Amino acid sequence: MRPFLLFTLCMPALTPLPFWADGPGQTQFVDHCAACHGLHALGGNGPDIQGSTLRDVTVATRGMDQMPEIDLSEAERRAIAVYLMSLSPEIAAQKLRFESQIAR
Numbered sequence: 001m002r003p004f005l006l007f008t009l010c011m012p013a014l015t016p017l018p019f020w021a022d023g024p025g026q027t028q029f030v031d032h033c034a035a036c037h038g039l040h041a042l043g044g045n046g047p048d049i050q051g052s053t054l055r056d057v058t059v060a061t062r063g064m065d066q067m068p069e070i071d072l073s074e075a076e077r078r079a080i081a082v083y084l085m086s087l088s089p090e091i092a093a094q095k096l097r098f099e100s101q102i103a104r
């Protein structure tokens, strides 16, 4: 009983990060995007893309001017977007509001 209680009390301290912080999206981002956009998506050869939504990621991965086309599944794009939105929830919220206005 006692060790279990201790374990339960420690759980929040052991998991201080949101579930996506080290999730598949971050791995996908590091594998496919970080070389150009920086490890924290703050920019490098490519621009700062923190807060990018699924729509942004989908449009960009079709290929842009200097951004290459990158073949990812919808699940992968979604995971990357969740990760990028988690890095800047305020920007993400603004983008989602804007998207909901133009998407009709």
Ligand code: HEC
Residues within 6 Å of the ligand: 029, 032, 033, 034, 035, 036, 037, 045, 046, 047, 048, 049, 052, 056, 057, 060, 061, 064, 065, 066, 067, 068, 070, 080
């Ligand atoms: C080879 C370098 C490179 C890689 C790899 C790359 N990007 Fe880019 N990305 C760019 C550049 C450069 C731009 C700026 C637009 C342009 O010139 O094409 C850009 C633009 C973008 C934009 C639009 C930003 C804006 O403000 O309009 C998004 C979103 C984006 N990239 C997401 C991604 C994601 C997600 C990945 C990984 C799946 C990725 N990029 C991989 C170079 C790259």
